[in-house]
Every structure is written in C-alpha cells, then in structure tokens.
Amino acid sequence: GRGFAFRRKQKVERQYRRLLKRRRKANSQQDDQFTDTYPEHLKHLYLAEEERLKKTRRRAPSNSALSEENHNEAGQTCTFSYRSVTSEEKFKRKTSNQKAKEEYEKIQAERARKKEEAEKRKQQREAAQRLYRQKKMEAYKILSKKTKRGQPNLNLQVEFLLQKIQQNT
Numbered sequence: 001g002r003g004f005a006f007r008r009k010q011k012v013e014r015q016y017r018r019l020l021k022r023r024r025k026a027n028s029q030q031d032d033q034f035t036d037t038y039p040e041h042l043k044h045l046y047l048a049e050e051e052r053l054k055k056t057r058r059r060a061p062s063n064s065a066l067s068e069e070n071h072n073e074a075g076q077t078c079t080f081s082y083r084s085v086t087s088e089e090k091f092k093r094k095t096s097n098q099k100a101k102e103e104y105e106k107i108q109a110e111r112a113r114k115k116e117e118a119e120k121r122k123q124q125r126e127a128a129q130r131l132y133r134q135k136k137m138e139a140y141k142i143l144s145k146k147t148k149r150g151q152p153n154l155n156l157q158v159e160f161l162l163q164k165i166q167q168n169t
Contacts, residue, residue: 139160142156142157142159142160143156143157143160
C-alpha cells in the first residue's frame with residue numbers, strides 16, 4: 001500500500017519539481033534583464049515615459065545654453081534668468097502629495113460641516129420633542145382633573161378646548 005517507501009518517493013518527486021522550477025525561474029530572470037517587456041495593459045504608459053525622457057535629453061543642452069545667453073545678454077536690463085522662471089513654475093505646480101493633502105482637507109471640512117449640521121438638527125429635534133411633551137403633559141393634567149366625587153371636570157375640559165380653538169384661529 002502506502003508505506004514509508006511511497007512517502008519517500010513522493011518527497012523525492014517534490015524536491016525534483018522544486019529544483020526544475022528554480023532552474024526555469026533563474027533562466028527566465030536572465031532573459032528578462034536584457035529585454036524591454038512591459039505588461040500589455042501598461043505598455044502605453046511605459047512607452048510614453050520613454051519618449052518623454054528622450055525628448056528631455058535632447059533639449060537639456062539647448063536649455064542650459066539659452067539660460068547662459070539670456071543671462072549674459074540681458075545684463076542689467078533683465079532681472080531674472082531662465083532658472084528663476086522654471087523655479088516659479090515648479091512652485092505653481094502641485095505635487096501629488098499636495099493634491100492629496102488638499103483633497104483630504106476638503107473632505108475633512110465637508111465631514112465637519114455635515115457633523116455640525118447633524119448636531120444642529122438633533123438639538124432642534126430634541127427641543128421640539130421637549131416642547132411637545134410639555135404641552136402634552138399640561139393637556140393631560142387639565143383633562144384628567146376630577147371633581148370631589150371623582151367625576152371628570154367638564155368645565156376645565158371645555159375651557160381647554162376653547163383655548164385650543166382660539167390658538168388655531
């Protein structure tokens with residue numbers, strides 16, 4: 001049946017498969033080092049980035065030459081150089097971290113505003129309930145009064161109804 005020899009055989013097979021897998025993995029890594037293979041769904045992003053880098057490498061020498069020419073020719077008439085303009089642009093542009101921070105602050109402010117509104121509505125509701133209960137209790141006291149003999153006091157009930165009618169009109 002399935003004694004120790006069978007288990008030993010399975011163990012050896014597992015080790016052999018692992019060894020083959022490691023060899024395949026090592027060969028594939030060596031191949032990947034020298035080829036530009038991108039995931040299909042992200043390929044366009046990598047290619048666009050590559051193009052952008054190529055363009056910036058081409059422009060780099062001309063930009064530095066322009067800034068030196070501007071600086072030398074302008075002399076006293078021009079007070080800023082090419083570098084100061086780029087630094088101003090950098091300050092105007094927001095990094096992803098700054099954008100995320102602003103978005104977070106906006107969300108926090110919105111949550112705080114909603115929380116305040118909810119608190120205000122809750123207080124108004126509680127005040128309205130207190131007023132309602134108070135009126136209810138007064139009406140109950142008036143309507144539940146009894147005479148000395150234990151009969152309901154109809155005079156008070158009629159007065160209460162009269163007040164209610166006068167308030168509505």
